[in-house]
Amino acid sequence: MGRRQRTLIALAALASLVALTGTVAAQSENRDLIDGLEYQLLYVALPLTVFVLIILVYAAVKFHDNDDPEPTTEDPALEITWTVATAIILLFVGLSGYSVLVNPYVSPSQSIATEDPDRDEFDSFDDLPDSDDEEVFVRGYQWEWQATYPDSNVTTENEIVIPADENVTIWLTSDDVVHSLFVPDLGIKQDAFPGDFTRARTIVSDPGRYDVVCAEFCGAGHSRMAASIVAVDSETYDQWLAEHDTKDTVTDAPALE
Structure with missing residues (x-):
């Protein structure tokens, strides 16, 4: 099996995994927000996972009989690239999560005190803000x-x-x-x-x-x-x-x- 065939098989497997995670109609605004965040993160995590696994399998197959390993040569450009890529991914995850967590349907307690700053506490349901x-x-x-x-x-x-x-x-x-x-x-x-x-x-x-x-x-x-x-x-x-x-x-x- 050639390299091109292996690549096509890997891409087909990835496409199948993504298809299996297709969204379904949410039954509430809350569920829609939470599911949307999960799918966003999943679409990022799946390709990264497949990429890492391919590298792992490649290294295990290529170097399993290497009795005289040599240290990896320095490559500043590669190091800068994966550092920047990691930072971008983490920034995406943070912004995606934050945008959902601050939504009033997910975190509705914009604190009662914020809605009624003149009240420090409430004694009954009748005291709650409209x-x-x-x-x-x-x-x-x-x-x-x-x-x-x-x-x-x-x-x-x-x-x-x-x-x-x-x-x-x-x-x-x-x-x-x-x-x-x-x-x-x-x-x-x-x-x-x-x-x-x-x-x-x-x-x-x-x-x-x-x-x-x-x-x-x-x-x-x-x-x-x-x-x-x-x-x-x-x-x-x-x-x-x-x-x-x-x-x-x-x-x-x-x-x-």
């Missing part, structure tokens, strides 16, 4: 999640109903120990602290039911602290709130079509 999003207040406790809807006096247990295709802010707190709201399919993860309030922000594009787990060990019932985020279209969401708009109502999520 986010201009559809808001849901979620309280974690051993070992359940309770969601309340401030404008409708609706409360649910272990089901967090949100409208699809809208900006949604989930304000989180805890009644006892540290919990963490984690929705893998939506790319949402935010801790809930006793006596403090944190924020998770999202836009869910596909109506459906998404599993929620607690990602912070919180006691003997930690593994059972499961819930669901139920995303429905805006009309269904408004109708569901209106049907249960009575004080202290505890209800189930609307049925998905």
Whole structure:
């Protein structure tokens, strides 16, 4: 097999690997941002990995019987080239990661203090600044999640109903120990602290039911602290709130079509 054939095979293998990592439709803005970053880094990492492996195999085959090795000759131009190339790659990784990490859907806690600099702390959900999003207040406790809807006096247990295709802010707190709201399919993860309030922000594009787990060990019932985020279209969401708009109502999520 000639050098050209080996090169073509290597390029075909690389193309196959890249094709296998093709993007799929994300179900939320959060997931889209995280997946986009992963694919950017993957497209850089795969060619580098293949390049290093080819050099490694080449060196192992060419020099495996070399009983009298000689030191590599100095090559300043080559050293400068790989140093600059490494710096460029690291800069790309840093800028790509930073652009995603500062996005309000990935790191939504642009700190509550930033949104309301006149307040150092908040005593209840009622004190939180207005986010201009559809808001849901979620309280974690051993070992359940309770969601309340401030404008409708609706409360649910272990089901967090949100409208699809809208900006949604989930304000989180805890009644006892540290919990963490984690929705893998939506790319949402935010801790809930006793006596403090944190924020998770999202836009869910596909109506459906998404599993929620607690990602912070919180006691003997930690593994059972499961819930669901139920995303429905805006009309269904408004109708569901209106049907249960009575004080202290505890209800189930609307049925998905």
